[in-house]
Amino acid sequence: MESEVKLIDDQGKRLDGRKVDELRDIKIEAGVLHRADGSCYLEWGGNKVLVAVYGPREAVPRHTQNPLKAIVNAKYNMAAFSVEERKRPGPDRRSREISKVISEALEKVILIEQFPRASIDVAIEVLDAEAGTRVAGLTAAGVALADAGIPMKDIPVGCAAGKIAGQVVMDLGKEEDNQGEADLPIAISPRTDEILLLQMDGHLTLEEFEKAFDYAVKGCHIVSEIQKKAILDKYESVLEVE
Amino acid sequence: MTIVPLIKRDYIYKLSEQGKRVDGRKFDEYRKIEIETNVISKAEGSAKVKIGNTQVLAGIKLDVGEPYPDSPESGVLTTAAELIPLASPDFESGPPQADAIELARVVDRGVRESEVVEVEKLCIEPGEKVWIVFIDLHILDYDGNLFDAASLAALGALFTTKIPVTRLLEEKDIDSWQKKLLELYSITGVNEVIKNKIQNMKEDFPLPLKEPPISCTSVKFNKVVVLDPSLDEEEIADARLTIATDKNGDIRAMQKGLSGSFTRDEVQKVIKVSVDNGRELREQLYKSIGKENV
Secondary structure (H helix, E strand, C coil): CCCCCCCECCCCCECCCCCCCCCCCEEEEECCCCCCCEEEEEEECCEEEEEEEEEEEECCCHHHCECCECEEEEEEEECCCCCCCCCCCCCCHHHHHHHHHHHHHHHHHECHHHCCCEEEEEEEEEEECCCCHHHHHHHHHHHHHHHCCCCECCCCEEEEEEEECCEEEECCCHHHHHHCCEEEEEEEECCCCEEEEECCEECCCHHHHHHHHHHHHHHHHHHHHHHHHHHHHHHHHHHHHC | CCHHHHHHHHHHHHHHHCCCCCCCCCCCCCCCEEEEECCCCCCCEEEEEEECCEEEEEEEEEEEECCCCCCCCCCEEEEEEECCCCCCCCCCCCCCCHHHHHHHHHHHHHHHHCCCECHHHHEEECCCEEEEEEEEEEEEECCCCHHHHHHHHHHHHHHCCEECCHHHHCCCCHHHHHHHHHHHHCCCCCCHHHHHHHHHHCCCEECCECCCCEEEEEEEECCEEEECCCHHHHHHCCEEEEEEECCCCCEEEEEEECCCCCCHHHHHHHHHHHHHHHHHHHHHHHHHCCCCCC
16 A cells, blocks of 8 residues: 655654654543443544443353463443444454453453352453554553452553654554554553563564564553552542541 | 442432432433534544443435336435444454444434435436435543434434535536446446536535434433433343434434333433433533534
């Protein structure tokens, strides 16, 4: 695909005016749903993601139970109206794969050994999509799990980096994702920098990968602070009463 | 019934005998309703409706496609509802269950039979290409009365919908038109006539709409009938009745649900309550879309 628009201008600014190592605007709110055990609403650039956590509860059907630990069931789903061309409702191959890698990433930080035979269900709903929905979904899931009071070693957080117009940049936007040369979404445990999720498509040299990875990790740490603030905003006032 | 629902039921029954409800409402009173429109940028129209703790998001997408053979000059309207696992511990992902299908069909009937959307104005070229309107209902938080919340959300979304002509207008020759239409809508078979027709539309325009009917749902338990049931009330209800009324106070659609029964007297009372509350809901809907009337 030939790129007609200039993704980075002469001043080094991107289409939406960002610098190469700048995130889109992020807004996170914890505890927005009444029925769920924990929930989170997240806006990341043009992405709008809602996450609900149910559990730990008895895993059904029975044969899915693990007698030694809980299973983590993340379900990533895109609303039919979240994309330019209407998406057929229900899971497809893409969303199943994303559900799987997110479930596995969350399993690493949740203390699953504490809840044998249980399931922890994480429903990730993408309401408005604009590049980077899987890391947005995982980031919101981290906050929703904390809101549900589920014990975790750390609050997982995700961010992507990529390559556009020959340059490595942080957090690809819509046009950048469509026309860029590489995309590297990662998720980490920010306390230890352990990598929970790592995918890449496109083409990066070894040096470019190192740089992109640094950007993604840096992005994760910035987002992690916003996550903590969202949780504090909800629970700080509760703490003060005591 | 297990023990907790039994205790809840007895409590709600006892209160109802004193003319009261758990949340302090009158029998013919709605919970607080909030309507927020244009919440999804990728959708052609959208609205989020809260009734108490119940939250429903409706999004509208438009496609260009082929009309049904029996109505070659009319646009096509389809409604789908998803009871996604986000909204309740009891909802599971997968193909839509009977509940979701009933919900989608009741909302669809309210919109279709009352001819809110003027489908005959959505024809581009008779028998070949028409606009297809997709109403997708996303249930976000389930605390009872999905019927009213979903209907209201669908109307709010329809009234803010713009037909996305400009998305198609940039292309000049027929080949790039076809390419773009394939990309956007995966449709084929565009000819010069259709291209000219769409180009004559020039810019995005609002969906052609008429006065909508408003749905009000009541349930019956322990010989009382209450409007806008909460989840607890819905779970113990014997019978449910949804009535859609129009601006003149005429009835436009009804749906009775569950295995209990109503007397004729009760139905008349429900109709009156639905007309009165429908009037208020209509005013609130118009206010949320910034209009006095349609």
